[in-house]
Amino acid sequence: MEWFNADEYWFAREVLQRGTAAIYLIAFIVAARQFRGLLGTRGLLPIPRFLAVNSFRRAPSLFQFHYSDRFFALVCAIGALLSAALLAGGGNVVPLWAAMPIWLLVWALYLSIVNVGQTWYSFGWESLLLEAGFLMIFLGNDDVAPPLLVLWLARWLVFRVEFGAGLIKLRGDPCWRNLTCLYYHHETQPMPGPLSWFFHHLPKPLHRIEVAGNHFAQLVVPFALFAPQPVVSGAAIVVIVTQLWLVASGNFAWLNWITIVLAFSAVSDSVAGRLLPLREHQFDVTPMWFVVVVVAFSAAVACLSYWPARNLFSKRQRMNASYNRYHLVNSYGAFGTVGRTRDEVVLEGTADPELSDHTVWKEYEFKGKPGDVRRCPRQFAPYHLRLDWLMWFAAISPAYAQGWLRMLLTRLLENDRETLKLLRYNPFPDAPPRYVRARLYRYEFSSWAELRRDHVWWHRISLGVYVPPQSLPSAGRSAAGAQ
Structure with a gap:
């Protein structure tokens, strides 16, 4: 033998x-x-x-x-x-x-x-x-x-x-x-x-x-x-x-x-x-x-x-392809394309009963993906934060969030316990928000000087609305025109 x-x-x-x-x-x-x-x-x-x-x-x-x-x-x-x-x-x-x-x-x-x-x-x-x-x-x-x-x-x-x-x-x-x-x-x-x-x-x-x-x-x-x-x-x-x-x-x-x-x-x-x-x-x-x-x-x-x-050896090489439902003998590969800029979807909520220019919006914080610019990125691997990863894809294209992002916003409006477990911080621990929305930001790493002086790991600029303000139908409120 x-x-x-x-x-x-x-x-x-x-x-x-x-x-x-x-x-x-x-x-x-x-x-x-x-x-x-x-x-x-x-x-x-x-x-x-x-x-x-x-x-x-x-x-x-x-x-x-x-x-x-x-x-x-x-x-x-x-x-x-x-x-x-x-x-x-x-x-x-x-x-x-x-x-x-x-x-x-x-x-x-x-x-x-x-x-x-x-x-x-x-x-x-x-x-x-x-x-x-x-x-x-x-x-x-x-x-x-x-x-x-x-x-x-x-x-x-x-x-x-x-x-x-x-x-x-x-x-x-x-x-x-x-x-x-x-x-x-x-x-x-x-x-x-x-x-x-x-x-x-x-x-x-x-x-x-x-x-x-x-x-x-x-x-x-x-x-x-x-x-x-x-x-x-x-x-x-x-x-x-x-x-x-x-x-x-x-x-x-x-x-x-x-x-x-x-x-x-x-x-x-x-x-x-x-x-x-x-x-x-x-x-x-x-x-x-x-x-x-x-x-x-x-x-x-x-x-x-x-x-x-x-x-x-194909000119149209596929990344991470499975050829059977049992995931045996697959193709692998990643990062054929590298982004030059980093965009992040930031979720926010407010307890205000009516929306106006003076509405105070509070951010939901995720466990792994960038949010608070003063928070040092964390090491999670080999643990896998699935929602955080999909939020990165959602920032690249709304098509990646098809079918689940609207439901995520609905669950935040309900203060759903299981959904909130996926997040690091809920700014509304006592009562659910009246409205939630999603905004898109451009994130860049700070410089050495900014990190020493301001203790920030990132700086960001707003790119505008990703999903306009949403409320539960039972609230009977309109968010039309509010951002």
């Missing part, structure tokens, strides 16, 4: 499985804490309404058979408990034949959430987690040596993530080709982190070096993932370091972390042993049924790889 077993990759399997379990755990916690306001029966995009017009074939999910908010919470709880058990090494305690169904169940539970998550779950890292999680089913446990085929499939996944992102940049915005995209990106990315301000203010020659380094890491290094040792471990280390750089410069949920975890598929025990005290592991004879299952799965992935491979 020398062609099948990879005895030198015990540490790699440990990182792959426990790291993926940790991200699953975060994903289920995110779902549990946010779903009622976003997707619940009274959410902004209710799951029951989605299920009424989408069959199991179009959206495979356990919720096709039954949905209630309590059942959704139960699915999140089971998924989180199983993920925590796998993170603690539970997959190595049970026999191989039992560990595989546990991984399969966790994948099925999260797939059920993603497939009814609609706009809130339309991010590439959802597919990446599901694809990585499905690979974990076939990595085995301490009973057997890690299967070499599955480790190669994990590297193939890292290749698609990195090389796909590199190609989408070269084919997209000219600033990637002239090495100037990072003049803007740290400021205009979806959710800046606490160090983004400092990255933005690096000298422009360093920004150009950053972009050139990114091209090397995404367009050259991925090919070395299929080289022999120690070259492949070196390629993995480059991927890990560049992904940690992205972690430090922004908030991209678990995209960077799952890529880091997958990159360890190329790190052998001998390389890892130079930094960590690893002991030798003796494995049992690999059962033939496991060999057959892994080979069949690998062959299936090879067939499914046709579509993402074709996409990589």
Whole structure:
């Protein structure tokens, strides 16, 4: 079984499985804490309404058979408990034949959430987690040596993530080709982190070096993932370091972390042993049924790889595309276009019974997205603030907010408890506002002098009304002409 077993990759399997379990755990916690306001029966995009017009074939999910908010919470709880058990090494305690169904169940539970998550779950890292999680089913446990085929499939996944992102940049915005995209990106990315301000203010020659380094890491290094040792471990280390750089410069949920975890598929025990005290592991004879299952799965992935491979070399390359409802063997890539300016939708409310030029408007504060100019951007990743991310898209184009922004304003007029949990600050804790509105602002990072003198991280100017004042129909008030 020398062609099948990879005895030198015990540490790699440990990182792959426990790291993926940790991200699953975060994903289920995110779902549990946010779903009622976003997707619940009274959410902004209710799951029951989605299920009424989408069959199991179009959206495979356990919720096709039954949905209630309590059942959704139960699915999140089971998924989180199983993920925590796998993170603690539970997959190595049970026999191989039992560990595989546990991984399969966790994948099925999260797939059920993603497939009814609609706009809130339309991010590439959802597919990446599901694809990585499905690979974990076939990595085995301490009973057997890690299967070499599955480790190669994990590297193939890292290749698609990195090389796909590199190609989408070269084919997209000219600033990637002239090495100037990072003049803007740290400021205009979806959710800046606490160090983004400092990255933005690096000298422009360093920004150009950053972009050139990114091209090397995404367009050259991925090919070395299929080289022999120690070259492949070196390629993995480059991927890990560049992904940690992205972690430090922004908030991209678990995209960077799952890529880091997958990159360890190329790190052998001998390389890892130079930094960590690893002991030798003796494995049992690999059962033939496991060999057959892994080979069949690998062959299936090879067939499914046709579509993402074709996409990589297509002039019309798609970003973050899934070719099946089970999110297996997908295409990845992001930031083919980089914005030069940053606009933000700011929500406001007032308790005044009538609107006038003297109306006092108070702002709602979000947890992650820019609002108060004196508030330092926070680090949330790998946690994912779904509403904050969609507000960034809404500022780019109102089409992204189609179907949920008006409902969000309605829920604010009701002081809806679950909706307010998605926000950092509610300026109307005692009674709901009489009117709410949305305004558009242009945000720019402050200068060094402004930060020292005024303690502001941003400065902003108003671009006008995004959604005019709204009130509940029962209030019987008119907001016509008021801004």
